[in-house]
Amino acid sequence: MHTRRLVKRSILGSRVYAPSPTGNGAPVTGVVQAVKQKNRDVSSAAGARFSVYTVLMQDGSLKEFSEEEIAAGINHIVAKGPLKSSLKHSSSNGAPESHKVEGGSLSPETVEEQRFSEGRRVGRDHDTRSVSLLEQKRKVVSSSIDVPHARRSEEEVDMDKVTAAMVLTSLSSSPLVRSPPVKVNDGLCGSWKDNGSAGPFTPSSNSSSGGYWSWSAASDQSNPSTPSPPLSADSFKPFLVPSMGGVGSGPTGPEDPSLDEQDGSSLLFDEPIPRKRKNSMKVMFKCLWKNCGKVLSTAAGIQRHIRTIHLGRSCDSDCSDGEEDFYYTEIKLNTDSVADGLSSLSPVSPSLLPPPPPSPHPLLSQLSDPHRPPPPSDAKESRGGGATPLSRSAPSALYLIHTDHAYQATAPVSIPSSSSNSTGSASTSFTPTNSSSFSVSWQSPPVTFTGAMVSPSKSQGFGEQRSQTIAVLSSPPRATSALSRKVRGEGKKCRKVYGMENRDMWCTACRWKKACQRFTD
DNA sequence: GTTGCCGGGAA
DNA sequence: TTCCCGGCAAC
Incomplete structure (x- = not known):
């Protein structure tokens, strides 16, 4: 058209x-x-x-x-x-x-x-x-004409596909991780270009952008395989100019070609910046191992900690089977209120830590990696055998809870300083009235987890939540809808406690018909 | 029907 | 971001 x-x-x-x-x-x-x-x-x-x-x-x-x-x-x-x-x-x-x-x-x-x-x-x-x-x-x-972007060789295109996938993963999971924009740009261009350059162009299929697609920054998680409509002629102009080696400048092409490419790339990748994580919120990783409770700011760090300290493995992460993922949980910390407390807990400054692993979400990485051994077998084996380090001192809280709502994330919820209290630790730790060392937000798994959470030191107080978690996590992977909706809480809620007449006494979430943050289950 | 709460819209 | 509500699902 x-x-x-x-x-x-x-x-x-x-x-x-x-x-x-x-x-x-x-x-x-x-x-x-x-x-x-x-x-x-x-x-x-x-x-x-x-x-x-x-x-x-x-x-x-x-x-x-x-x-x-x-x-x-x-x-x-x-x-x-x-x-x-x-x-x-x-x-x-x-x-x-x-x-x-x-x-x-x-x-x-x-x-x-x-x-x-x-x-x-x-x-x-x-x-x-x-x-x-x-x-x-x-x-x-x-x-403004049909100029397919065929600037890269086939090998480069393949490499760029991989690079693009990696970068998109990084972008979708951690907006702070930014990759060289030019590389990504070229990679995406190259991969999508394949369609266009595979055969003769037709005016209808060969858009003026030469098969160049862009994706909206707001949907940085969007799949590049579902590209958005091509940019307007002016929008993609910067991407075409570099291939011309032009030397002149003028009203219609004032920018230097090299600058154009840079600008165009940064334009694409600057837009996700507003989605950066709030400064006051930090994602920390807490070791769930018995008598540990170590909190580190990177998944790699906590994995290394678990692998070396608790699992007794000295090898690098290469030989890791992913077992460490079960022994730590991701917590969102309101650094405004917990920075001091964390400074004593975390020996490593988050800003000095290496970048997070490609998949900062341990559960996500587990699910996406079919090579990892299924966690239930490990747990069951350790449970039956009782001879492995896992069974001897497995953490008492093998769960991951995730909240999506900001008001939940910032809700002050106390957690035990260590997870060694195997008797009813969870039931008390989630009571907001308890004195808390720092406020955290537990996070439930955002995706299906196919492993059954079994712990030798299973606590009764946490049985309800655990059973729910197990039921959800052991459901088929396609049951994401069930996961997306939080399981209905069984405990008292503001509505029950205060009644409709005292609606002003409800917690904010209840007033807004959100998940109650005062009487959490 | 009641309740909890997700998703989304309005301000 | 805050506030609110429709609507869904569990009960």
């Missing part, structure tokens, strides 16, 4: 090469003044429509040329020097219009000189465009 319109718009006013009217073979330049669609006669194949371009020649005369004639002129020029690598796909897409203009705008240096001289002549003849305008013109034309 609009891509077709863009193509047409780009043709008008474009400088093209046409066969010499004298027939001596030397192509001349002209400016496309009009385009007419005509039906081919019987001599042409399939009676397809073709375009007749009215070209204003250097001498001021108007002549009509067919696509082939103009394109042939370009081929003649381009053949004088090697095409830039970025153009090889472009010139093979079979689209006459784009073909033609690309060739003109992306000629080698020698051709550039020739075109310069010719451009001067044209400027004297008719329009008052200067030589620099000629350069601008090339930019304008090329940025």
Whole structure:
């Protein structure tokens, strides 16, 4: 639709090469003044429509040329020097219009000189465009036509796919982790470009962005396989300019090409910034091992801690089977209120810690990694055998609770300083009236967890919640809807306690019909 | 029907 | 961000 319109718009006013009217073979330049669609006669194949371009020649005369004639002129020029690598796909897409203009705008240096001289002549003849305008013109034309982004080799494309996936994962899980934008940009461009460059382009499928797609920053978790509609011509212009090696500047192409790419990339990746985690909230990882309760600020750190201290493994994370993931929990800490308390608990400053692992969510990483051994077997084995370190001193609280709501996350909930209290520790630890060392928010698993949570030191007080958790977690993975909805609380709620008449005494969440934060289950 | 609360909209 | 409410699901 609009891509077709863009193509047409780009043709008008474009400088093209046409066969010499004298027939001596030397192509001349002209400016496309009009385009007419005509039906081919019987001599042409399939009676397809073709375009007749009215070209204003250097001498001021108007002549009509067919696509082939103009394109042939370009081929003649381009053949004088090697095409830039970025153009090889472009010139093979079979689209006459784009073909033609690309060739003109992306000629080698020698051709550039020739075109310069010719451009001067044209400027004297008719329009008052200067030589620099000629350069601008090339930019304008090329940025609004079908220029597939074929700037990378196949191997690079494959690598970039991987890189793009990794970066998207990082972005979706931790907005603080930012990868080199240019690399991502190219990678995505390359991967999506494959579709476009796989076969001949058609005006409808070959958008003016050359198969370049973008995704909205607000949906940084969105799957790149479901791209958003292509950007407008002006939006993707920066991405096209770099492939031209232009040197001029002007009203329509003022930016330096290299800067354009940088800006365009940063533009894409700057937008998720507002979604950064609030400064006052920090995600910490608490060791659930008996008599430990160590809190670290990175999953890698807590995993290392568990692996080395509790599991007695000295090897690196490479030989980890993921068992550590069961011995720590992710907690969101309101650093405004707990920073002091945490400073004594956490020996490592969060700002000095290495970046989190590729999948900062331990549960997510477990679920996404089929190579990890299923946790239930471990737990059962340890339970039956009773000889492994796990069974001897497994933490008493093998659960992960997750809250999505900010008001829940900031709700002051006390947790025991250590999880060694195996008798009813959970039941008391979740009572908000208890004195708390620091406020945390427990987090329930955001995704299905197929492992049954079994602990040798199972506490009765936590049995209810645990049973719910187990029931949920052992459900089929597809039952995400059941997970998404918090299991109905069994305990007293503000409505029950205070009644409708004392609604003002309810907790805020209850008043807002949210999950009660005062009487948590 | 009541209750808890998720998702989403309005201010 | 706060506040509110429709609507769903568990009870």
